[in-house]
Amino acid sequence: MKKFRSVLMILVIAALVLPLTALHAQETVNLRILWYNDGNEGDVLRDLLDRFEADHPNIKVTIDVVAYADLHNILQTQVEAGGDSAPDMARVTDTARFRDFYLDLTPYLPDADYWTASFAEPVLNSFRKGADDTGLYGFPTQFTITGPFINRTLFEQAGVDVPSDVMDEPTWADWEAAATEVAQVTGVPYAIAIDRSGHRIWGPALSNGAHSLNDDGSIMVDSPGLRKTLQMITDWHTNNITPLGVWVESGGEYASARPDFVNGQLVMYMSGSWQISGFSSDIGTSFDWDAVPNPYGEGGSTGIPGGAVLAAMKTTAHPEETAMVMDYLVQEDVLGEFSARTLFIPGHVGLAAKGVDYVTDDPNVTQALQTFLAEVPKLTPEAYGLQYSPIGFTFNTELRDRLGQVIVGELTLDEAIAKVQEAVDAAYQQVYGGS
Amino acid sequence: MNPFKLYGLFRRAVDAVVAKVFERLMTLLDLVLLPLQRLVGIKRMAYFFIAPNMLIFGIFILLPMMLNFYYGFTSGQSILLQNRDYVGTDNLDKLLSCKDYSDPNSCDEDLFWRGVQNTTQYVVAQVGTMVVLALIAALALNQKIMLRGFFRSVFFYPVLLSPVVVALIWKWFLRYDNGLLNALLVSAGHDRVQFLADPNWARFWVIVVADWAQMGFYTLILLAGLQSIPAVLYEAAEMDGANSWQRFQHVTLPLLMPTMTVVLVLAFIRAVQVFDQVFVLTNGGPGTATLYIVQYIYRQAFVESPSQYGLAAAASLVLALVLLVLTLAQLFFSRRSEAV
Numbered sequence: 001m002k003k004f005r006s007v008l009m010i011l012v013i014a015a016l017v018l019p020l021t022a023l024h025a026q027e028t029v030n031l032r033i034l035w036y037n038d039g040n041e042g043d044v045l046r047d048l049l050d051r052f053e054a055d056h057p058n059i060k061v062t063i064d065v066v067a068y069a070d071l072h073n074i075l076q077t078q079v080e081a082g083g084d085s086a087p088d089m090a091r092v093t094d095t096a097r098f099r100d101f102y103l104d105l106t107p108y109l110p111d112a113d114y115w116t117a118s119f120a121e122p123v124l125n126s127f128r129k130g131a132d133d134t135g136l137y138g139f140p141t142q143f144t145i146t147g148p149f150i151n152r153t154l155f156e157q158a159g160v161d162v163p164s165d166v167m168d169e170p171t172w173a174d175w176e177a178a179a180t181e182v183a184q185v186t187g188v189p190y191a192i193a194i195d196r197s198g199h200r201i202w203g204p205a206l207s208n209g210a211h212s213l214n215d216d217g218s219i220m221v222d223s224p225g226l227r228k229t230l231q232m233i234t235d236w237h238t239n240n241i242t243p244l245g246v247w248v249e250s251g252g253e254y255a256s257a258r259p260d261f262v263n264g265q266l267v268m269y270m271s272g273s274w275q276i277s278g279f280s281s282d283i284g285t286s287f288d289w290d291a292v293p294n295p296y297g298e299g300g301s302t303g304i305p306g307g308a309v310l311a312a313m314k315t316t317a318h319p320e321e322t323a324m325v326m327d328y329l330v331q332e333d334v335l336g337e338f339s340a341r342t343l344f345i346p347g348h349v350g351l352a353a354k355g356v357d358y359v360t361d362d363p364n365v366t367q368a369l370q371t372f373l374a375e376v377p378k379l380t381p382e383a384y385g386l387q388y389s390p391i392g393f394t395f396n397t398e399l400r401d402r403l404g405q406v407i408v409g410e411l412t413l414d415e416a417i418a419k420v421q422e423a424v425d426a427a428y429q430q431v432y433g434g435s
Numbered sequence: 436m437n438p439f440k441l442y443g444l445f446r447r448a449v450d451a452v453v454a455k456v457f458e459r460l461m462t463l464l465d466l467v468l469l470p471l472q473r474l475v476g477i478k479r480m481a482y483f484f485i486a487p488n489m490l491i492f493g494i495f496i497l498l499p500m501m502l503n504f505y506y507g508f509t510s511g512q513s514i515l516l517q518n519r520d521y522v523g524t525d526n527l528d529k530l531l532s533c534k535d536y537s538d539p540n541s542c543d544e545d546l547f548w549r550g551v552q553n554t555t556q557y558v559v560a561q562v563g564t565m566v567v568l569a570l571i572a573a574l575a576l577n578q579k580i581m582l583r584g585f586f587r588s589v590f591f592y593p594v595l596l597s598p599v600v601v602a603l604i605w606k607w608f609l610r611y612d613n614g615l616l617n618a619l620l621v622s623a624g625h626d627r628v629q630f631l632a633d634p635n636w637a638r639f640w641v642i643v644v645a646d647w648a649q650m651g652f653y654t655l656i657l658l659a660g661l662q663s664i665p666a667v668l669y670e671a672a673e674m675d676g677a678n679s680w681q682r683f684q685h686v687t688l689p690l691l692m693p694t695m696t697v698v699l700v701l702a703f704i705r706a707v708q709v710f711d712q713v714f715v716l717t718n719g720g721p722g723t724a725t726l727y728i729v730q731y732i733y734r735q736a737f738v739e740s741p742s743q744y745g746l747a748a749a750a751s752l753v754l755a756l757v758l759l760v761l762t763l764a765q766l767f768f769s770r771r772s773e774a775v
Contacts, residue, residue, distance in 0.1 A: 077514060080518075097741065117484060249717070250718060251714075251719040251720035251725075351768060394741065395739075397739060404720065407721075407724060408720075408724065410722040411540065415540055427741060
């Protein structure tokens, strides 16, 4: 009888507890972030989210990491298909492409004004559909700036002055001459390289005096500054001072000269601030590397802003919880820690003004971050305009692929410029519906 | 007890159980199939048996083909059909609009025509060289030579490799920096050669790699064809005083023609569809020197921004039409050779 009572008691307790457990399970909200990594930012985000989850036990956030090359295609399929496969948040770089799919967080945010005060208007506008749209859809996870790096050890070994050390406004020609001399003296195979990306070309082109962006948002490709820059990159190949693996052997996609620089095979490398973390870990103490100011030209000296954004997607079934996660991640202390640990330049206005106490003991990193921060005020309005133009991505990919054809002699510069113009005009028509 | 005997007993017991289960399963199936057969008649039961296969074919092949057909006549950024605009033949018009078909730069979609031009050159050169090499290899392997079995395996081995693996191996071999072939050239006192960075070299190596990877398969087919030629014909020709070239010309070649036709058509279809190996080896470069039609389609749909799904689908319709013609040609020739 006693045994029977015990069993009965257990059954009664189970009957009471199990539904509560089920209720708790039902209340747990699972959110997903579609993410890609340049460096350690995925790990840092996970740490930050773990803390958020500890404070909000009913919300669980999963980070789905994909390769950057596949990111936008995967997201396109997921958000259009909707349902469970669609992420609640996504980190993207082609912000304009997903404008129809962003969730306006404004109604769910405790302090929407904090958002508008914390992020630059062009960045917030890049999510929006038009001038009437004042929604808040996402925020920049980091701010990037294009600019060159040099292998300072090679300059020292060659006994060649670093142009930015001895000249006020060194041009691309000055840098090319110096890097070529360093390569010749030290026996390093390559003097200079630029990533196979249209985005990377814009900075040198604007510095060389190019003007592309019109007031109505259309793009006029042809300008002496752009021609000069495209010819310069073509000549690097003709003169065999740049690695062929980047622009010629890589076919029709983005390619980076990073391995050549990291392996000490390249004197000067035009890339951007997102490389800093990777350089620190991969180069270590093998040689001294520096970021140097963007070379000067008729148009001054400018890089191109950029970076990734984290956006809330309207396919989410949990807008309130999604807004909670987003709002947590934009708080100054959280975003500050994210920037400090990832060695990213923050896209948060307050943090940028205050400065970030970066977690590093690598002097090269400190120097590089200071150099890139000094580049921010030099960014021209057109540099911002190109980056956040809805047809900027088309301009970027077309410029890249057509220049690739010029380099191998398939197209003349005139033909290439005409083809890029055709493509951006078609994209403009698609986006704005005008002519 | 002897372990082998024990194992034998165990196997027999398992076999008996499996047979029993199978028998019960069949009896259960009969419960459904017998009434069905009475209802539809024994001849119509064939439809029932091919239904699962047709279902899979329908979902994974026929439906995507139909969707692709529709996509080819629409435009827009969305992948959902309901959100795409019907544009009639605009995509096909754009693809086919050209001032001078011999000059891709004069075409609206110059990359498509570069793809067409490159694919045509590739198909002619790759199929031509490969069939000749496969025939030579088959003739050699049909002789009574030492280590014949070993050599047959060696020729067939690359066929077993994934195209991606093949491309990566050759890429490491051919790279300008750190490539094995260039390292050998440098150590022999020569300058490096831009094997994958020079358009002509890149086109050449793409064909060599494809020949190397696929030749074994066609060699095997041709070898089977050679072995089916009766030996008495060679003996008769020899007795008539025919030399080895004459025996090849008047006995081997005519009797191998049906097999050769199949090989040619199969290789032709495969060459038109070239993608994976070249994608990894050169990614269509340098420039667009090795950009073939399938990669053009891939780029339009998945690399370009904004994505051109409609244009990609229209290009794949054109490709499908070409492949349809080739398949019909294969059917025609194989039926004709059967009749002979």
